[in-house]
Amino acid sequence: MMFPKLFIPGPTNVREEVLAAQTHPMIGHRTDTFEHLFARVQEKLRRLFFTRYRVYVTASSGTGLQEAAIRNGVRRRVLAMVNGAFSQRWHDVAVGCGKEVVRVDIPWGQAVKPEHVVEAIEKHGPFDAVTIVHNETSTGVMSPVGEIARAVRRVAPDTFIFVDAVSSLSGVPIPVDEWGLDVTLTSSQKAMALPPGLAFAAVSDRVLERAKEVEGRGWYFDFLILEKYLQRNTTPATPAISLFWALDRQLDIMFAEGLENRFARHARMAEMTRRWARERGFDLFAEEGYASQTVTCVRNTRGIDVVALNAYLREQGMTISNGYGSLKGKTFRIAHMGETTEADMESLFRAMDAWLEGQ
Ligand SMILES: Cc1ncc(COP(=O)(O)O)c(C=O)c1O
Incomplete structure (x- = not known):
């Protein structure tokens, strides 16, 4: 069976050595070996998220932590900024958690901007939190989360900033503490270039304080329980131990490349892709x-x-993504994240050019 090289926005290609790291013999999770692994990974995750606080690791995909943010940080009212499929999902998650949700729609293809959020807070506030998707994978749009957070702090300093960075974290700098983000979540299978199955959330101290007064936090994603176990370098329920080994290895690979180099590589690949599209007579879906x-x-x-x-x-051993949902056929998506290189992008463009010439 042939496995194509993935140019889809997740899952992304995983290095052989990272896949192999999952084949360590199984260990019990209530052991020194696991606790050492957990502690090592925790220190590296804090560096990756630019946070001095904590990064929870759950055996779930990112959506689980969208739900965790709502359940732990929202007493009653939440503002959901919706500019694509995944921000809409976060809205739906909040509704599903029984919260009072005010939804603000921004046309797909456009970014969430500070003025949108400020206006919604002034009109409909106060809110316990606002949800924003940093990188809308459905539309290829990145919103200026740092500027939004600054604007929210100015008008509503008690409103938490919840950020979904599922398809951007580790490909783009997200300085969590500097921007003052309260929950920043991501999944393992996108720019982190790991198999699916882990999710990560950097959580601020004030979210933990708030969680104490929030009813119905559940158990699996209760931040107070996760915190108690994190302090002991472990998890409340059985962790995905094999994925932890892969994570440990992949984080080393990221730091060996250097985070700045990694971000720069992503920026260059994005620029190459935009140039390819424009030079071939296509437009971009994202606003300028x-x-x-x-x-x-x-x-x-x-x-x-x-x-x-x-x-x-696929015959050439590669695959891209069609447009998302109703954008199928009207758009197509090329991912350039994780371990993908500029040479990979060039081989993809050569194959696409060959096909276009035959049309
Ligand atoms: C921006 C964004 N948020 C959330 C999700 C859902 O993540 P998961 O599939 O890890 O639950 C995705 C998945 O593609 C995504 O791109």
């Missing part, structure tokens, strides 16, 4: 100035058959 550094959503202005293109690419 807010295109993602990890996934490019190409507007199919030439009306090509995206399914046929992808079938051809």
Whole structure:
């Protein structure tokens, strides 16, 4: 069976040595070996998230931590900024948790901006928290979370900032403490270049304080329980031990590359992809100035058959993504995140050019 190289926005390609790290013999999680592994990983995760506080690791995908943020940090009212499929999901999660949710829609393809959030708070506030997706994977749009957080602190300092960085964290700098983010969550299978199955959340001290007064936090994702165990370098329930080994290895790979170099590589690949699209007569779906550094959503202005293109690419050992939901056929998405290199991007563009020439 042939496995194509992935240019889809998750899961992404995982290095052989990282896959192999999962094959360590099994260990019990109530052991020194696991606690040492946990402590090592925790220190590296704090460096990756630019936080001095904590990064919880759960055996779930990122959506689990969207739910955790709501359950732990929202007493009653939450503002959901919706500019794509995943920010809409976070809204739905909050509704599902029984919270009072005010939803603000921003047209798909556009970014959430500080003024949108400030206006919603002034009109409909106060809120316990606001949810924002940093990198809308469905539209290839990146929102200026640092500026938004600064604006929210000015008008509503008690409103928590919850950020979904599922498809951007480790590909783009997200200085959690400097920006003053309260929950910053991500999944393992995107820019982190790990198999799916782990999710990560950097959580501020004030969220933990608030959690004490929030009813119905559940148990599996209760931050106060996760915190108690984190203090002992372990997890309340059985962790995904094999994935922890892979994570430990992958974090070393990231730091060996250097975070600044990693971010710069993502920026260069994004620039190459945008240039390729424009030079071939396509437009970008993202509004000018807010295109993602990890996934490019190409507007199919030439009306090509995206399914046929992808079938051809598969024969060449590669695959890209069609547009998301109703954007299928109208857009297609090329991911440039994780361990993907500029040489990989060049080979993808060569194959796409060959197909386009045959049209
Ligand atoms: C921005 C964003 N948020 C949330 C999710 C959901 O993440 P998971 O599938 O890890 O639950 C995705 C998945 O593609 C995503 O791209």
